[in-house]
Amino acid sequence: MKSYRKELWFDIPSRREFRNITPYVVDCLRESGITEGLLLCNAMHITASVFINDDESGLHNDFERWLEDLAPHAPISRYQHNKTGEDNGDAHLKRTVMGREVVVAVTAGQLDFGPWEQIFYGEFDGQRRKRVLVKIIGE
Amino acid sequence: MKSYRKELWFDIPSRREFRNITPYVVDCLRESGITEGLLLCNAMHITASVFINDDESGLHNDFERWLEDLAPHAPISRYQHNKTGEDNGDAHLKRTVMGREVVVAVTAGQLDFGPWEQIFYGEFDGQRRKRVLVKIIGE
C-alpha cells in the first residue's frame, strides 16, 4: 500500500469565500503516483469546509445567502461561543452544513468524478492562513 | 490491496425520491470479493445524495417536508443559479443537507452496520438517468 500526504495553504482575503481547489488536488494525485485507492480531502480548521458541488457563481451566491439565513453572522452576541472573545460562532455552524471533508475514489490515476463534480474550499472565517489536508492511500 | 468499482444507474420518474439502494451495494461487495476494507458510495451528480438512515416511509415524508422548508423549490427566481436556465437551485442545497457520500466499514465480507442502517439514494432533480459510484478498497 502507498500513502501520500500534503497540506494546501490558503489565505482568503475576505471573511467568506468558496474557492475551487480541484487543480491542486489533481496535482497531489499525480505527485502521489497512486492509481487505485481513496483520496481524503479535509479542512484542518473547524470554521472551514471542503465540499463537492458545481463551479457556478450564481450557485455560490445562493449558498452564501442560504447559509447566512441559517446561521447569521450578526449580532455576534447571538452565539455563546462568541463570549470567549471570538466572533466566529456562525462559521462553526456554516461549516457544519457544508461539511468538513470529502472522500473521492481514485480510478486509473484520476479523480473518479461525475461530469460536474468539483472540490471547493469553503472559508467562513478568513483573513488568515489556514490549511486543507490531502491524504491518499492505495496502489 | 484489492480495489473494485461499479456505477449504479437510476432513472427516478419524479423530481424527488428516496430509494433504498442497500441491496445493490451488498451485491457490489459480494462481487468485489473484498472482506476487510472501506466502501465509498457517492452520488456522481451534484443535485443528488447518498446517505444512511432508516427505511421508514413516514420519516422520508418528514425529510421531504423539512428539506422543502429549508430550501424551497419555488419560486425558482429565488435562486441566482436558476438564471443559467436551470430550475434546480434548490436541489443543490437539499443535496448539501443530506450529503454526497457515505463511507462504510467492510468487516468479514459484510457492510459493518448497526441494526437500522440502510443506504439511500436521494434524488432532488430527477426524471433523467443519473449515477451512483461504489468504490471498495481492501483485501
Next chain:
Amino acid sequence: MKSYRKELWFDIPSRREFRNITPYVVDCLRESGITEGLLLCNAMHITASVFINDDESGLHNDFERWLEDLAPHAPISRYQHNKTGEDNGDAHLKRTVMGREVVVAVTAGQLDFGPWEQIFYGEFDGQRRKRVLVKIIGE
C-alpha cells in the same frame, strides 16, 4: 494491508449530549498498530452523529439551540415518523445536519489533525446503550 475494528459503547443519561470521544479513538489507533492509512469513525445508530469540531461548551450550547430551531423535538405530532410510536423524529433530522461519520487521515501513527479538531459523539435520542464504530485500514 492491516485492518482494525472496535465498537465504542455509550449510555448517555439525557436525551441529547455532545461528548468528546477523541481519547477513545486515539486508544484504538494505538491498539491497531497502524501508522499510515485512513480511520473511519461512525455512529451505528441513525439518531446519533459523529462529527469534528471544537471542544468549547458555549459552542455546544449554540449547536443545541440551533438544531432545536432547525428541527424541534416538540410537538412530537409534527413528525410522521412519530406515528410509528417513536418520539425521535427530530433526532433523525438533527443527526443528518451534524453527520453520521468522519474519515481521518492517519500519519506517523497519529490522527492527522489541525490544532482544534476533536471528535464528538452527538446523541439526539439517548437514555439507552448505543454504539460508535472505529475502523482503521493501512499499514
